[in-house]
Amino acid sequence: MSAANKRVRIRLTINGASRELEIEPRRLLVELLREDLDLTGTHIGCDTTYCGACTVLLNGRNVKSCTVFAVQADGGEITTVEGLEKDGKLDAVQEAFAECHGLQCGYCTPGFLMSTRALLSRVAHPTDAQIRKGIAGNTCRCTGYQNIFKAVRAAAGGAGK
């Protein structure tokens, strides 16, 4: 057990800042973010890679950070919900979710924002089918997805409301 728990050193860029950390190899990326770096905007909602509350961007792709070991992200660039806002200005996806009431309790929201951000970086104007697929890995228990559909459309520059 002790060999397995031997700490390793990794280097990451998180929300633009470079960080060096010593961690147990079994540390999950989500634990690293929440526990070691206090970036508690990224949430945990399940234990079988279903809910997407933990979604972050790793090298521009949306990943479920509960299913990535921190060591796997070594050398990578990570964006969390805390990194979306630039110079005091909300990202278009944050603005759209707030404007369309695409959230209630807000627990799933960071994950949805990151998945939407990744979707819109891949496809600027997604079809409804692409939107559904783009957020298929995220679960929301409050909104019934109706206003999330609207928010994603609005963020893409379409009519959200």
Next chain:
Amino acid sequence: MSTQPPSSGTTGKGRWVGQPLRRREESRLVRGHGLFVDDYKLAGMVHLQFVRSPYAHARITHVDTSAAAASPGVLCVLTGEQVAARVNPFIEIGPGCDGKIVDLPMAVGKVRYQGEPVVAIVAETAADAADAADLVEVDYEPLEPVIDGEAAATSKSLLHEPLGSNVNWHSQFEYGEVDAAFRDAAYVVHIPRLHFHRFSSTPLETNVVIATWNLKEDTIHFLSTNSFPAFAVQFLSPALGVRIDQLHMESWDIGGGFGIKITSYPQMAVCALASKQLGGRPVKWVETRTEHMLASAHGNERTFLDTRVALDKNGVITAIDSRHIDDCGAYPRYEPLGCIIWAQVLPACYRFRNFRVDFSQVVTNKCPVGPNRGYSRMQHLWFIERCLDICGHELGIPTDEMRLRNYIRPDEFPYTTPNGCVYDSGNYPKMLELAKRLVNWDEWKKNQQIARAEGRWLGIGIGTTLDSGTNNFGQARIVNAHAPYSGQSKAAIVKLDIYGEVVVFMGSVPQGQGHETVAAQVVAEVLNIPPEMIAVKPGFDSLQNVYTGHTGTYASQFAVTGLSAIHGAAEKLRAELERLAAFALKAERAQLEFGAGKMGPEVRVRGTEKSINYWALANLVNVNNAELPQSMEDITLNCRYLYKAPFTVPDVEKKYGNLTLTYASQLHIAVIEVDRETFQPKILAYAAVDDCGTQINPRIVAGQMHGATAHGIGAAIMETCEYSPEGNMLTATFSDYTPITAVNMPELLCGDIESPSPFSYNGAKGMGEGGAAPVHTVCAALQDALFSTGVLIRDSFHTGDRIFEAVRRAESGADRGVRVERRG
């Protein structure tokens, strides 16, 4: 305190009230700045993990925690017996249960459901605790599991031996002239068995607790996701042997609740004991999703047996006679309140006056139930909807016509039900008309003809339901005459702080319902200032917030109770400000008007330049106060108002009385096709019409309705808490339970009507639970699709494989499960 709504009430739409304002909560939540319990890191905090039972029913023969105790980082290990030695069993609400059901925070001697906590381990880190948990050895001797609620009553295997059986509550309800109605009936429809399945709204955030037992002050601080702290403390205080005022309950953001987080007090108790043992270090417990599925709370499962429905020659239901068995899992906890709460909606949306039910509740070796969204009413509403829908099909009456013949009519409101509940307002035919228009009923009826001619299974179903809100706790006395509860109340404080800030303190414990926004809208209306000028404290804190014994967010009521309290407090503050301003401006109160000026919120003399702002008004009371006349010494600018709902205690003998104040209604129509190859149900169109009286914030109302609809659709076609005959939970992860996602959720065609409630100051009705309208609607659509195959929709849960089985059964000529007796 006054039970009258404040006189100068703001009814209907205003400048702020009734507007679809953007929620103020969004601003922190979209930035990832929400503050959920798991986000807290307190100094010296340690982590608790439970070791849980793999068995549903077994005797614990041996527990060895020595290796775990010696594991790195471990600080203490608590077995069920050690915990039992330090607590009193939790109180039971049921009348006959006292001492017969011993509900402790952890299993002692035997386990009664899979996932029941057996050992608790506390360590420096969560990983240390998890490592140590693996080292605990427990030996079990399996006992016969009691899984089927119907068989539980007669099973020889008992969960709680002193109870003498597995029946936890039993009583008869009878209203009107049931036997006469059956004697005079033109038709009697017999339905031997209907079954409402177990599911849970599974909030995305699981239960989390941080307990700190401050040994110097002998107080216990709970940061927790518990959504009904005023209820939890009544269980925690006697169990932990402390006074209620020694408990300090706190929360900030809560990641959804839907009632499921009301019964988290057992885990809270264990964390508190561990903290005490560790000299007061904060003990954190974060439930995993699997633990949540296995052992937090599920919704009630209910079976309806030997049902007879009497109808006249026009298909109007005149009486229902039935036997209901509610399955509450291993421990009653919030139960047996569910044994009366269904009676809030006894006739559903229909006019029949004669009703008899033999109602019992049983315990089984499954996860204890909790008051899940639509609690206890949805099971009953589904039952009545199935009865009506089945009767309509059997008698060949078109589904819309069947409803119109049976609905309570718009001119009958306020309508007193056979058991004394008063439905405040509503217009079901109008909702039906609107839903038909939204879904394009006539077009789908034509499509259905074509589909049927092609041999396709396409059905159109209507579901009508109620969301009864603002419950009268007096109904608890019907299940237990000695229950020390009655009525319903909420309190709020609106105050003007020293520098002129308007601050609102509520008693609610919101979990995403936007209470901060709506509270600001109401106060803004009273003071005629923009909502941005009003601070509302988020979350709940029993040392700071203002609350009553009914405080919490449950039972669809904030728009009525919470806002009445906030409105009352704002009116009081307005009156104080007016008196002060009249003095300062040397004017008559009648000449004054409220608003916002260049110097912020102010009071001015109408038609003049003379004004005084809130800072100056606060100054008169708090700082420069020697000039204030004696007649104004009562002014504190700290105004508390207690709203007490106008209830009386129901007649316990007759089981008669008004159990809820408002009745929001929902009417949904679904068009569903069942694929003939895969038997998968596919929703082709879905309309949802809502009536919750006057809407305070239409944006929030729509959001609540969307959410409730998704829960219902998920429950009807995807989500079930399924157990094997041995008591293994088969859907104990999200991957197995499959909460509905964006891929399965149809886009809704929404509409609303507003029938203002005559019983609330603002015409609003509580809403948010939604009455499980989609479960009724999906079942009705499936019935319509499959009636010609001989399938009778008798269950509330329908995946492709279930439908396949039902069709096969029908094709094999098995008993359809319904019999129509035609008289004369």
